[in-house]
Amino acid sequence: MALRRGRKGDLGLEVMSLIELALPTPDGQRLLSDRHTETATAISDALRSSLDNVSRLRGWQTQYAFEAVVVALGAIRLIKTEDSGLFYFDDGGGELQPPDFRIVLNDGTHLLVEVKNVAPTGSDREAKVRAKDMASTQAYAQATGGRLLYALFWSRMGMWTLVDPSAFSIAGSQRRLSFVDAIKVNEMYLLGDGMLAIEPPLTFSVITDRDRERVVERLPDGEETWAFTIGGIELLSAGRTITDPDEKKLAWFLMLHGDWPQTEEPQFDEQGRLARLDYISAPEAPDEDAARQIEEQGFAFFGTLSRLYTLRFLEATTTEEGDxxxxxxxxxxxxxxQLVPDDYWERPEHVLRIWRFRQYPAGIAPSGTPSGAGSATTSMPVPGPGD
Structure with a gap:
């Protein structure tokens, strides 16, 4: 079975719920159908206000990015927007505030997830939530039988963490959590997230067709401009040509949506003619020790699956200028x-060697049972390529 979209949505129907907000009270004896202009004006004004509010747009974009990541990971049974539509509640126990999403895991566990964008400003890099908002959202989770978690998008790093409210520290009327502390208790593994590592570099090669080269301009000083035709392309992993279709698909995805620096290196034959153009993606080692470590261990981290997909999502929804x-x-x-199917490592002779690491909070083993003492985030690698 696979995830698929449920109700498609119909603008003609969905807009009906906006009428209650645009026209909250009856107007004497006038029919609702006669208040079209008034309704359209109210909705248009509200839309203009939202479109002019960059912070609000960023918040909604982040919320949709999280939904897209969860669907793309494909490890859950259901995800549904929770904070839409009216609701009524007994206020004897205080305020209730719905979070953004309800997620049902494959084992039937219900998660209620509030999404927050941690803007890339300031030096503290802390997520901040008002204490009263957290309390009312926790009350909603208790009333509806779900576990509340916060999905924090650290936009400076382009990374997601999924954390329990108990991870936040108390700071007056706020609850705060640093990036480092969020990483230690990150539970994105619940949604199928993992970190990929491969042997560097990844190379995309454009091979020229020697028989179709031609001079298009010759200057008096003897300098010539040549035009060439592409005769073929290759994808290489650590210098080895990738031929398997699944491995090619994964390599393309990593090159297109990863953030390893890319360099262009022309290759010439003995006569000085262009033979190929290599576009090489390789990790940027901050120092010689880091470079030596990558060489010794045989792989370099490419990032989490959630981060790679978020980069793809932002590329599709944001201009080069960031608008x-x-x-x-x-x-x-x-x-x-599908990019890295579970049987990937059972297949013989891989050219694109992949390591996948899954991160668990301290004290949580892969089976969900306590893993023993420890105070740091744990990951579960194996000695060779695999999960």
């Missing part, structure tokens, strides 16, 4: 799971 051109892009269900 928002769309709030969402329809996600491809289980795309990330």
């Amino acid at each position: 928002i051109r769309a709030l969402r892009e329809e996600p491809e269900p289980a795309l990330l799971a």
Whole structure:
């Protein structure tokens, strides 16, 4: 079975719920159908206000990005927007505030997830939530039978963490959590997230067709401008040509949406003619020790699956200047799971050697049972390529 979209939505129907907000009270004896201009004006004014509010747009884009990541990871049974529509509640126990999403895991566990964008400003790099908002959202989770978690998008690093409210520290009327502390208790593994590592570098080669080269301009000083035709392309991993279709698909995804620096290196034959153009993606080692470590261990981290897909999502919905051109892009269900299928490591003779690491909070083993003493985030690698 696979994830697929449920109700498609119909603008003609969905707009009906906005009428209650645009026209909250009856107007004497006038029919609702006669208040079209008034309704359209109210909705238009509200829309203009939201479109002019960059912070609000960023917040919604982040919320849709999280939804897309969860769908692309494909490891859950259901995800649904929770904070839409009216609701009524007994206020004897205090305020209730719905979070952004309800997620049902494959084992039937219900998660209620509030999404927050941690803007890349300031030096503290802390997520901040008002204490009263956290309390009312926790009350909603208790009333509806779900576990509350916060999905924090650290936009400076382009990374997601999924954390329990108990991880936040008390700071007056706020609850705060640093990036370092969020990483230690990150539970994105619940949604199928993992970190990929491969042997560097990844190379995309454009091979020239020697028989179709031609001079298009010859200057008086003897300098010539040549035009060449592409005769073929190759994908290489650590210098080895990738031929398997699944490995090619994964390599393309990593090159297109990863953030390893890329360099262009022309290769010439003995006569000085262009033979190929190599576009090489390789990790940027901060010092000689880091470079030596990568060489000794045989792999370098490419980043989490959630981060790679978020980069793809932001590329699709944001201009090169950073302006928002769309709030969402329809996600491809289980795309990330299909990139690295579970039987990947059972196949013989891989050219594209992959390591996948899954991160668990301290004290949580892969089976969900306590793993023993420890105070640091744990990951579960194996000695060779695999999970």
